Amino acid sequence: MPDLRVTLGALTLANPVLVAAGTFGYGLEFAATVPLDRLGALITKTLTRQPREGNPPPRLVETPSGLLNSVGLQNAGLDPFLRDTLPALRPAKVPVIVSILGDSEEDVAAMVQRLDREDGVAAIELNLSCPNVNHAAHSSKFDMQSSELHRTSNIEHRTPMVAQDPALTEAMVRAARAKTAKPLIAKLSPDETDLAPRAQAAERAGASALTVGNTFTGMSLDPTTRRSRLGAMTGGLSGPAIRPLAVYRVWYTARSVRLPIIGTGGIVRAEDALEFFLAGASAVAVGTANFADPRTPLRVARGLERYLARQGIASIGQLHGTLQT
Numbered sequence: 001m002p003d004l005r006v007t008l009g010a011l012t013l014a015n016p017v018l019v020a021a022g023t024f025g026y027g028l029e030f031a032a033t034v035p036l037d038r039l040g041a042l043i044t045k046t047l048t049r050q051p052r053e054g055n056p057p058p059r060l061v062e063t064p065s066g067l068l069n070s071v072g073l074q075n076a077g078l079d080p081f082l083r084d085t086l087p088a089l090r091p092a093k094v095p096v097i098v099s100i101l102g103d104s105e106e107d108v109a110a111m112v113q114r115l116d117r118e119d120g121v122a123a124i125e126l127n128l129s130c131p132n133v134n135h136a137a138h139s140s141k142f143d144m145q146s147s148e149l150h151r152t153s154n155i156e157h158r159t160p161m162v163a164q165d166p167a168l169t170e171a172m173v174r175a176a177r178a179k180t181a182k183p184l185i186a187k188l189s190p191d192e193t194d195l196a197p198r199a200q201a202a203e204r205a206g207a208s209a210l211t212v213g214n215t216f217t218g219m220s221l222d223p224t225t226r227r228s229r230l231g232a233m234t235g236g237l238s239g240p241a242i243r244p245l246a247v248y249r250v251w252y253t254a255r256s257v258r259l260p261i262i263g264t265g266g267i268v269r270a271e272d273a274l275e276f277f278l279a280g281a282s283a284v285a286v287g288t289a290n291f292a293d294p295r296t297p298l299r300v301a302r303g304l305e306r307y308l309a310r311q312g313i314a315s316i317g318q319l320h321g322t323l324q325t
């Protein structure tokens with residue numbers, strides 16, 4: 001059988017199909033229906049240092065071939081995850097990549113220091129799509145409870161983000177890197193077309209890999225009510241609708257850094273994942289498709305295996321850089 005193993009810096013995975021942050025909970029929710037040990041890795045829903053309530057409803061809207069969400073980082077906080085969930089995941093034998101978001105370098109450093117002590121953490125993914133506090137007046141606006149306040153503050157909370165500023169990206173990754181030798185993955189926002197300066201900033205600061213990218217900022221408005229269909233006004237678009245945009249960003253970014261890239265955006269079938277590998281990704285993360293069928297990543301991995309066998313390619317790594325121009 002073809003070899004699906006991949007290495008992302010110091011992290012070796014049995015197969016290159018991961019589940020994307022926020023689309024598979026913390027894994028345990030799916031343990032009864034999905035053999036977790038067959039996932040390349042599980043990236044957890046993003047955790048913050050303090051619990052967050054998330055955004056006001058509605059939080060999900062379907063759009064043509066896409067999903068717009070404004071979940072807004074609802075989570076119970078890092079400590080409860082480490083105390084209750086991580087030990088329960090251990091028997092599942094799936095590499096666990098913990099996604100975290102901090103709103104300052106100190107915040108990120110404290111979380112990474114805590115994670116560094118945990119054996120069950122295979123890698124850390126830094127979700128850099130947090131508000132750039134140099135521009136937004138209060139980072140706490142990110143999770144404002146009152147929908148009234150939300151309506152007025154939301155534009156600030158979606159943009160600009162840390163991930164859109166190379167200097168802040170570098171500072172955040174550097175703060176994290178100083179506290180751990182574990183593989184560190186910087187997840188870049190795909191908003192904007194030229195990701196090279198931010199990707200290079202993450203590379204300079206010691207990231208082991210990049211995830212390219214995330215949801216695209218978007219809106220869906222209801223002409224009848226003349227309101228946004230999302231309680232938080234704006235949201236992030238995911239699903240097949242964004243795949244060509246995501247493949248382009250992986251291709252473009254892969255030419256500007258040496259870091260391995262995890263490609264994410266609209267993957268439903270093995271054929272979709274193959275586009276990302278040809279564009280230069282070393283691994284892929286399946287997101288929205290998990291809501292329709294949480295076994296999608298397993299199907300994608302099997303499909304990759306079959307494709308490689310059909311093409312007479314011995315390993316997934318050999319696809320790298322074979323895009324014909």
Ligand SMILES: Cc1cc2nc3c(=O)[nH]c(=O)nc-3n(C[C@H](O)[C@H](O)[C@H](O)COP(=O)(O)O)c2cc1C
Nearest residue numbers: 020021022046069127214238239265266267287288
């Ligand atoms: C409902 C929902 C929640 C998400 N939550 C997170 C999150 O907590 N952290 C994060 O980094 N990305 C989050 N994402 C983004 C996904 O991890 C993924 O990068 C993005 O959706 C693109 O992939 P897809 O088109 O396959 O969904 C979320 C996406 C969705 C649809």
